Amino acid sequence: MMTERSESTERLFQQLNDLVADVIDQFATQGHGTAVVLDTLQDVLAKRQLAYERDPDPAEDIVEEPANDWPGAVNRTEAKE
Numbered sequence: 098m099m100t101e102r103s104e105s106t107e108r109l110f111q112q113l114n115d116l117v118a119d120v121i122d123q124f125a126t127q128g129h130g131t132a133v134v135l136d137t138l139q140d141v142l143a144k145r146q147l148a149y150e151r152d153p154d155p156a157e158d159i160v161e162e163p164a165n166d167w168p169g170a171v172n173r174t175e176a177k178e
Contacts, residue, residue, distance in 0.1 A: 121138070
């Protein structure tokens, strides 16, 4: 008997598998070899996993925007007026 959690995990696996197959097919039909697409996809996933391990929710980070009150920050269209 499958538990609800294992059914959910299996469903997630199948959905991701289908999406990944579509991505591989899309890039392979654009002229990239399937092996190159798979290697690159593995690299992308490894980097995303590292980023997630470092900061699981970067959206929560406070980002202070730089001030735009320095002379070089003047918009070129504003400068022409």
